[in-house]
Amino acid sequence: MDTHHPQNPSSTDTHFSENFDNYLPEFEFSDFLLLDHDASEEGFSPENMASTDNVIDRSSIEPSGASSANSTTRYRSEVKKSKADGAGCRVAFRTKSELEIMDDGFKWRKYGKKMVKNSPNPRNYYKCASGGCNVKKRVERDSEDPSYVITTYDGVHNHESPCVVYYNQTPLMES
C-alpha cells in the first residue's frame, strides 16, 4: 500500500532534508533515544542512520556527545541479549506526526500488529524488505499523546538506503 517511490532522481537537489521537509510538513521530533549499550556517541554509525540522520540534524538535536541522556522519556532500558547478527543497535524516536508510516528511505514490510497492554493503541511490526537485511522496526502511538508516534529501529542495515543508491548511481545526468 505504501507506494513510496524514491524521490525522483531528476530533482538532483543537494539537500535530502529539503525533500523531507516537503514530504513531512508536520514532522517534529520530541525525543530520540539511543538504546544501545555498545554504541556510544560515536556509535551513531552512518550506516544505521543512513537517511534518518538527516532528520535528526534538521531537528536541531544537540549532536554533542552525551546528548542522548537528554531524553526525558524513560524508555525501559532493554539491554537484552543482542544477536550478533548486526542486531544490537536500538534506536527509538518519538515524533509528532499524524501518519505513523514514515518513509525513511528504506523499504519496510509489515509483518505483524499487536495490541500491547501498556497502550490502547496497537503496535506495528515492520521488517526491512531488502534481502539479507533483517532490520526490524516497531511503530506505535504514544499512549498519552496519540499525536505522537514512537518508532523503534532494531538493528543495522547492511545496505544503503534506496535513496542513497539513487544518488550514488546518478551523479550527474540530467540534461
Next chain:
DNA sequence: CGTCTTTGACCGGCGC
C-alpha cells in the same frame, strides 16, 4: 498475476 497487508495462532521468555 504478483506483491504486500491483514489477522489469528503459535512460540518463547519472564514473573509470580
Next chain:
DNA sequence: GCGCCGGTCAAAGACG
C-alpha cells in the same frame, strides 16, 4: 508449574 505478554509466522485476502 502456570499464566501472561510480547514478538513472529504464515495463510488468506485485497489491491495495483
